[in-house]
Amino acid sequence: MSAAHIIADDAEALAVAAEPAADFRQGATGRDAQRRLPRAELERLSASGLFAAAVRSLDAARGDLTDDSAADASIAVAAAKVMAGEAAVEVGSALFEVSGTRSALGSLGLYRRWRDARTHPLHDPARWEVQHIGRYVLNGTRPPRHGLV
Incomplete structure (x- = not known):
């Protein structure tokens, strides 16, 4: 990366x-x-940053799939997913902070955005992805190749 x-x-x-x-x-x-x-x-x-790094890693793995290229791609995608999940929750929370109490009205439906942003990472826990990223960066331990990281 x-x-x-x-x-x-x-x-x-x-x-x-x-x-x-x-x-x-x-x-x-x-x-x-x-x-x-x-x-x-x-x-x-999305043309820069983690998303772009994830796409480049995926393209590289697709061109020459090895254990190393699969690990690089998996880690890059995991990093992008972790940051996107955190950003979505942060932005959703900030929406309520900036908009005031009226933003919680059911008729506006804004609560759904925050709820969806908060619920999605629970289905694919970021805490596991962060652990795999850390192990890979610190000591080169490849993440499991089961499609969840």
Whole structure:
């Protein structure tokens, strides 16, 4: 896997997030009213980071499947899944914090987003994936090849 850029401080994090956030805001009202996903923004954000590393690892394993390439792909996908699950719960929780008490109204259905984000990782526990990632990174122990990591 390629090394990720580490954001040094809050100011850099805000600068990195500013452009995608501005793009995301454009047309948000229309998308929300029509319940459309912000596909262009999602594709742009997924073009880098863990998702891209997972895709590259999967492509490499598909081209030359060995125990090592399967382990690399499994770990890259697990890392992306763990971070996506954590981000989904965090964003869902922040939605309620920012929106105030009215966001909990059943008529809005926002609680479903948080519930779904929280429930999904329970079906495929991230805590196991984190353990496999740690074992692989720290001492080279390959994850099991059973499709769950």
